Amino acid sequence: MSAGEVGTDVEILRLGARGDGIAADGLLVAGALPGERVRVIPEAARGSQRRARLDAVLEPSPDRIAPFCPYFGSCGGCAIQHLAPEPYGAWKRDLVATALARAGIEAAVASLRDAHGAGRRRATFHVRRIEGAAEAGFMAARSHALVAIDHCPITEPALHRAPEVARLLARPLGGGGKPLDVQATVTEGGLDIDLRGHGPADGRARQVLVALAETCDLARLSLHGEVLVERRPPVIRAGRAALVPPPGGFLQATQAGEALLGELVVTAMGGAKRIADLFSGAGAFSLRLAEERAVHAVEGDAASLAALDRAARFTPGLRSVTTERRDLFRRPLLAPELDRFDAVVFDPPRAGAEAQAARLAESKVPVVVGVSCDAGSFARDAALLLAGGYRLDEVVPIDQFRHSPHVELVGVFRREGRRKR
Structure with missing residues (x-):
């Protein structure tokens, strides 16, 4: 504490969605954990958000551990290196469960699956x-x-x-x-x-x-x-395929994360023979799915589709892989187009796939697999599918963004009965 600063003692009640400790009055304290009594220095308010700087931990939580990185606390990359593994996993799982509950969705949420592997690639x-x-x-x-x-x-x-x-x-x-x-x-x-x-x-x-x-x-x-x-x-590597992505193109954060996501997507397809991969990127899912199934990949970025097509053509033994350049935000696939497929996987950017989810809800596709890096936008899109007559099987949260508040997830939707109108 520098000269002239006056500290305040507060109790931390819970952990927020961004990894901040939250006091009874809503005060956000980065680096504080639930159950702790800490001394803080108030910061200037930004809008309705009130923050304070952690000055001292007076009564530490038994879940507190020592951060391993010398830059933690100053670098903005990691939010939560100071929480023990078990409560950390519960916190991340609850981020997904809370987002679904806020959208009025009842679904089983699995335990957090670690996918850090060798680290961020x-x-x-x-x-x-x-x-x-x-x-x-x-x-x-x-x-x-x-x-x-x-x-x-x-x-x-x-x-x-x-x-x-x-x-x-x-x-x-x-x-x-x-x-x-x-x-x-x-x-x-x-x-x-x-x-x-x-x-x-x-x-x-x-x-x-x-x-x-x-x-x-x-x-x-x-x-x-x-x-x-x-x-x-x-x-x-994407399954058996050797993929050269375009410069600066999208890739999953870790090799282990991409492998686990791919495994869950492929398993969810069951016996489906013709798959649509929407927001396909350079083909992390398409190339794995094509080892046993025909795949139609739809993506707005031409360079990503070119990389996918090249990898597919030079990988022996793959089934048919076709590509289509299309802005799925402005021109989502319509129900008659979707009904040609046995299953669909969609992996949109953080903003989600609201327009495409609405069209999927109108379709007869038996299985839809949603992959997302944002639980809030996933919950919004899931609500559209559920209203269209799908049921949501277990949601699997995946931690490839270890020590950050970001969590990947996979949800499997299956059509049941007639869809609502």
Whole structure:
């Protein structure tokens, strides 16, 4: 506590959805746990939200453990390294159960399935100039201030050198004088780097970047999605397929997470022979499903579909894989189109798939599998399917975003009886 600051003692009642401890009056205290008595320093209010900075833990919870990362508490990447594994798992499961309950949905929610594996296989590092030098790291919580780091311990070991690579790549682009975001992905060919935020680079800068890709032994280096050099194919495995995703394209956060999601999706399909994969991305599900079933992949991003098509064509033994470029937010598949399929999987962005869920509710598709990284938007979409006559089997929460408030989930819907009108 600095001079002039006056602390207040409060009791923490519960853990909020973002990992903050919450006191009786709704005060949010990052780093505090339920059952603790803590001393806090009030912060300036932001709208209706009241926060306080944790100054001291006066009576610690028996569930409190020591954070393992030296940057925890300043870096905004992790919210909750200080909670023991069992209550942590219960908290994350309850995030899903609470979202469903708020939407009026009764469904069995399984225990949290861990999918951290070897760690995050991709991360976006921010590069900014601090005291005349380029620094790389993550933003502080609720702030635009950069927390420079040496490495992030929750990433795969191959990604530990990424902050240093980011600092080197920033040099020909102004050394962090302009905001620069460096997305780094671990692939079989090495690190795949996509630089964004800086804007165009002149010919000289591009030459230097290509030379740095050699120095840093990168698989591929891109600038705003434009490949500057590909020294080795940045391959990601999707089942038997070797997939080269587009620069900066979407991938699940961990290899273990993608594998578990794929396993749950494939299992839910049962004996279905013709599948629609909506919001397919580059084919993490399509390529696995196509090992035994015909798949029609629908996605709005042309580069992702091209990567999926290429991987499918060069993987021996797959069933038919067709692709369709379509904006499913503006032009969802209609019921007559959907009724051609035995099952559908949809994995939309965080905003969910409200328009497509409404059309699915009108369809006769026997099995619909929803995959989501946002329990709130999933619950909204699920309510539409339930109103259309589906039942929701067990929902499985998956933790590939360990130590953060984010949780992935899979829910299986099966049609029962006539749909409501």
